[in-house]
Amino acid sequence: MSDSPKTTGFATTCIHAGQEPEPVTGAVAVPIFQTSTYVQEAFGKPRGGYEYARTKNPTRLALEKQLAALEGGATGHAFASGMAAETTLMLSFVKAGDHVLVSRNTYGGTYRFFSKVLAGFGVTFDWVDTTDVAAVRRAVTPATRMLFVETPTNPTMEISDLKALADAAREEGRRIGARIRVVVDNTFATPFFQRPLGLGCDAVVHSTTKYLNGHSDSVGGAVICADGRDGEKIGFTQNAAGGILSPFDSFLVSRGIKTLPVRMRAHDANGRAVAAWLARHPKILKVHYPGLPAHPGHAVASRQMTGFGGMIAFDLGTEDAARRLLDRVVICALGESLGGVESLISHPATMTHASVEPDERARRGITPGLVRVSVGIEDVEDILADLGRALEGV
Numbered sequence: 001m002s003d004s005p006k007t008t009g010f011a012t013t014c015i016h017a018g019q020e021p022e023p024v025t026g027a028v029a030v031p032i033f034q035t036s037t038y039v040q041e042a043f044g045k046p047r048g049g050y051e052y053a054r055t056k057n058p059t060r061l062a063l064e065k066q067l068a069a070l071e072g073g074a075t076g077h078a079f080a081s082g083m084a085a086e087t088t089l090m091l092s093f094v095k096a097g098d099h100v101l102v103s104r105n106t107y108g109g110t111y112r113f114f115s116k117v118l119a120g121f122g123v124t125f126d127w128v129d130t131t132d133v134a135a136v137r138r139a140v141t142p143a144t145r146m147l148f149v150e151t152p153t154n155p156t157m158e159i160s161d162l163k164a165l166a167d168a169a170r171e172e173g174r175r176i177g178a179r180i181r182v183v184v185d186n187t188f189a190t191p192f193f194q195r196p197l198g199l200g201c202d203a204v205v206h207s208t209t210k211y212l213n214g215h216s217d218s219v220g221g222a223v224i225c226a227d228g229r230d231g232e233k234i235g236f237t238q239n240a241a242g243g244i245l246s247p248f249d250s251f252l253v254s255r256g257i258k259t260l261p262v263r264m265r266a267h268d269a270n271g272r273a274v275a276a277w278l279a280r281h282p283k284i285l286k287v288h289y290p291g292l293p294a295h296p297g298h299a300v301a302s303r304q305m306t307g308f309g310g311m312i313a314f315d316l317g318t319e320d321a322a323r324r325l326l327d328r329v330v331i332c333a334l335g336e337s338l339g340g341v342e343s344l345i346s347h348p349a350t351m352t353h354a355s356v357e358p359d360e361r362a363r364r365g366i367t368p369g370l371v372r373v374s375v376g377i378e379d380v381e382d383i384l385a386d387l388g389r390a391l392e393g394v
């Protein structure tokens, strides 16, 4: 579905895929087609397949082509949120009686949706350490139909080896006589740093709310499939269930994606500098950043990613120390979410991961003193000075 030739570079694809000049006026920017329906040419003759805007909208379609090209997929579909994307994905690929393996440290909202909603519909889940391929293999049952992997994970930045997992899922699928789809939540890395479909995975999901849009002004999600038939299933469910991205948000995400490479390079440079600085700071007990050689996932991350990005978690020992830091930062804004141009800082145990049970939180390394920072693209000296000043009060 990608309109750009395979030979173009990634930055060119970000700017041009799906973004043809508008046919009537030649407008360079794809217009926001704020319409619910389309006038038909004649009885039984809709124009260009456009009948009703839940099914198809030109602004959303432009974004969907861009998303497919970015991930190297056959199809892309855009949704009203990352969770709406996951809802459509699961409704399309699993049914009652199926078993799904999930990275144990997955995004809190994914954990909540799978364990508190889908489990009630007869789908069973096991949370496994996907950094351990042998453990994943051992967890496969005759009913397993999906492996849902997040890498790097939120917030401790665990790294799973996608190629090894895709190979293992294929072999285990042959053994049990069924297809085990490998789905990757690529929200943290983005296709600029990591392309799961090229490593043999079947589908990618995104919260476009984060780096793809990148400006903290839209909530959205996406599913990109390697296989066109899988993509048709997603499209069918998207239209049937209706969790589509609006024309205005489609425009925002398309526009954000055009600067994804420059933003990600800047996030990566600032992320590396902040992680190195934190690792040297005497008040910090531990830094979770895959770019640091001491990180357990460093070797795999260096192999399967082309950069480490701007997500860092670090441990101050106690909730009180974390509170003192979070009450004193000025440039790093205290808030949930991540991936915007501005630095955001949060306390996972009481914010993003509050819905995870306390013992499960402890098992995932989400300690009371853990702080997560989404390093923005401000001047890095200002970010370091802000953290330095705030740490003086700890």
Ligand SMILES: *Cc1c(COP(=O)(O)O)cnc(C)c1O
Binding pocket: 081, 082, 083, 084, 107, 109, 110, 150, 154, 185, 187, 188, 206, 207, 208, 209, 210, 219, 220, 221
């Ligand atoms: C935010 C996020 C989601 C959910 O996306 P929404 O757009 O908030 O619905 C899923 N996965 C990851 C890794 C996220 O960070």
